[in-house]
Amino acid sequence: MAKIFIDGDSGTTGLEIREKLADAKNLELVSIAPELRKEVSAKRDILARVDVAILCLPDAAAKETVALADELGEAGPRILDASTAHRVAPGWTYGFPELAPGQAEAIRKARRVANPGCYATGAIALLRPLVDAGLIAAQDALTINAVSGYSGGGKQMIEAYEKGEAPAFDLYGLTLEHKHLPEIAAYSGLAAPPLFAPSVGNFRQGMLVSIPLRLDALSARPRAVDLEAALARHYAGATYVRVMPAPKSGRLDPLALNGTNDLEIFVFAREESRHALLVARLDNLGKGASGAAVQNLALMLGDAI
Ligand SMILES: NC(=O)C1=CN([C@@H]2O[C@H](COP(=O)(O)OP(=O)(O)OC[C@H]3O[C@@H](n4cnc5c(N)ncnc54)[C@H](OP(=O)(O)O)[C@@H]3O)[C@@H](O)[C@H]2O)C=CC1
Ligand SMILES: CC(=O)N[C@@H](CCC(=O)OP(=O)(O)O)C(=O)O
The missing domain is CATH 3.30.360.10 (Dihydrodipicolinate Reductase; domain 2)
Incomplete structure (x- = not known):
């Protein structure tokens, strides 16, 4: 059972992803109490417990969450970032599986995936x-x-x-x-x-x-x-x-x-x-955002959802 945390799950993109994953098999959505959602310590705890964190945050907040996940090293979660922050950043895989041969396979294996704009x-x-x-x-x-x-x-x-x-x-x-x-x-x-x-x-x-x-x-x-x-x-x-x-x-x-x-x-x-x-x-909210995120998550989890 893969554990997934959606950081920013009350925003436009986060809500849509949460709804799309509500009935998905083989995964558990782990959430943070709404009043703690911007607390660094609560976020660090949850990041240590999940397999994948999906970031639906403004760019600056997405960078902060990635820094927390990086502190955890290999024990930290894989990340799928819906923001603009990492789409051309080194070490990140661009989450458009149809881009070219091999891209879907690269997303399957990646620890850091940037969802496209x-x-x-x-x-x-x-x-x-x-x-x-x-x-x-x-x-x-x-x-x-x-x-x-x-x-x-x-x-x-x-x-x-x-x-x-x-x-x-x-x-x-x-x-x-x-x-x-x-x-x-x-x-x-x-x-x-x-x-x-x-x-x-x-x-x-x-x-x-x-x-x-x-x-x-x-x-x-x-x-x-x-x-x-x-x-x-x-x-x-x-x-x-x-x-x-x-x-x-x-x-x-x-x-x-x-x-x-x-x-x-x-x-x-x-x-x-x-x-x-x-x-x-x-x-724009489907293949342009939450639909693409769910497609990428399915690849990252080996089509298990
Ligand atoms: N809308 C779209 O079509 C698309 C948006 N995106 C990207 O997705 C990301 C989110 O956009 P969108 O959903 O439209 O934005 P919204 O403004 O609808 O939602 C952003 C959410 O992030 C929350 N938030 C802000 N800072 C923090 C923090 N430090 N910790 C936890 N939660 C926080 C906000 O909460 P609060 O309001 O309480 O501050 C809000 O619920 C952006 O980076 C955007 O570029 C990607 C593709 C398409
Ligand atoms: C109408 C409108 O304002 N659109 C947004 C792009 C939305 C989007 O998908 O882009 P991100 O994933 O990069 O947020 C803009 O032009 O900034």
Whole structure:
């Protein structure tokens, strides 16, 4: 029976993971009394007793918990961190099992796994197979656009939207240095970070990440059908990631995968103008957060849950 501690289990991501694991077999959720949840000594005690700690905390608090676990050495728990703190840190394995051959196996064995960011999940899912296939070159200059449900902003943003105090649509990250850019740069295969323009809409959850491509501006000058075929080949054996036919309506609903751990990929194309648009659709709280965390935990526990 694996013992699991969710640090931050009353936050948006932590609550969802707790709910998803409530009926899981072969594991016991160990929790801290709510009034002690930020007490270092209580945390140290619980870390010494569990097999895996899942961190659903702000970055600074996640680093503190990792430091406590490190003090315990080999007797300490394995860690799955949902925060941004360790996604490109040395010694950590990036928790996107579909990234490349061998990644799921690396997560199975890792003592430290960083769960990817929601936008990064969509962007890397679109880019990495195309870079690996030589259809997008590392030095090609790309732009990523995205829209997220407001739950991506955690408790504070949820409250602002639900009180009616937030805009219906918000283009943000306009300093052009969003916190997901380092992991996108590290794992997409691109030589430099792309330009990233995220936005948030007045819906709780759901996400679209899109990458417009002028095919003749890419070094390999690929055809859109080749992009689609390479993506389909890469994800042929994947359980949660699928390449879908582009809908004839020419529209996509960002909410369609809510409540799932699925990610769908679409390649919209107009060969006459040599234009293509890659789109990833996911639930920002699913494959973008808690769904991915449960998928990674299952790998870490040898598919025992
Ligand atoms: N929302 C999302 O879509 C995603 C979020 N993430 C990441 O997950 C992490 C959590 O985000 P999210 O769930 O949205 O955030 P929330 O703000 O909803 O929740 C954070 C939780 O952490 C608790 N907390 C803060 N400091 C400590 C501490 N020292 N010890 C124990 N608990 C603490 C907070 O409690 P209190 O409120 O009482 O301070 C709160 O319950 C972040 O790092 C975020 O980047 C990852 C993927 C997606
Ligand atoms: C709408 C919104 O604010 N989204 C968050 C990202 C949420 C997410 O998944 O990212 P982390 O896992 O890195 O927290 C943001 O842009 O900062």
